[in-house]
Amino acid sequence: MSAPLGVILAGGQATRMGGGDKGRLRLGGRSLMDHVIDRLSPQVSGLALNANGDAARFADLDLPILADSIDGFAGPLAGVLAGLDWAAGQGVDTIVTAAADTPFFPCDLVPRLQLATDGMAHPLALAGTPDPRRGLARHPTFGLWPVALRDDLRAALRDGVRKVVMWTDRHDARMAEFPDEAAFFNVNTPDDLVQAEAML
Template sequence: MSIVAGLLLAGGQARRMGGADKGLLTLGGRPLAAWGLTRLQNQVGEVLISANRNHADYEKLGVRVIRDSVSGYAGPLAGLFAGLQEASSDWLLSAPCDSPLLAYDYAERMQEAASSGQWDAVVAHDGRRLQPVFLLVSRRLQQSLGDFLAKGGRKIDLWLEEVSHQRVDFSDHPDMFLNVNTPEELEEMEARVMGDSR
């Protein structure tokens, strides 16, 4: 398998956070996005951040920041599509900016599942359900994804039904899927990451 690029998805509107840009909220003295970014950088080659606002602030994290090529905050699929258009690798591994506890073997396990060559996408599963923003996708799917978005499609799991994909069980890493959607969850995550760093 060729080198994989990483994509940190930070393009949402964060309605439950009062519209605050979640990736730039402070967690343990760093922007929330920096936590997932660091873990991705340790596992893949190039990493991009998909963001639709505050580009200059995200650029301070030291990686290339891209915008959705589909207008109107079309969701994580639009960020994924922009990533496939911009990344230099044949495979793109995505993660949301508000999930700072990515498994240290996230990329390795996803690539292993894709290495057979029979799948164009690999999606993480928490043991109970798919976690579709945790996705490894081949550049071969760029046209399929573009067509899906052009027809108004927005849900990753519905798009995955149209493409060959494999699930990877991460039930042994449940913390990986913890995310921050409310101020209360940010406080809980702060306690968790500061406890882990002691």
């Protein structure tokens, strides 16, 4: 399977952090986004950032900035769609997404997502980790997505679908299980940032 393009999802409003660009918060002297770029870029054939508002504020990253094409902060699926449309223009079949506020995700994210979709006509998978209560916790901002389903996703978003798993379940998405529960720890609050510093 050829290397997918990577898309960092940073299109949210970061309300629990008081707004602003959460990916710009500092962790170990560097931004959360820097940590995410370092982990994702070796695993993909190219990288872009899904973000809304003035793209110029990310000029220093030297990445394509992809805004949502669906109005009204439609959630991660809108960022996935922006990435799929970008990939279609590049002639690439798949993308892998990662959240801008999750600095410790696995360095083998992409190959394990690809392995989980072996044999699928339209490779679609989400990352998962063990959960003592639910058995398996899905991490819907970390996935492998096929360009072939982008028009289906566009129609679903226009119909009001916002929950990632509601759409991925329709297409029998696979699960790539990762053993480390802490790997997908994300920074949502100031307390989370303190915890991330300790983890670092």
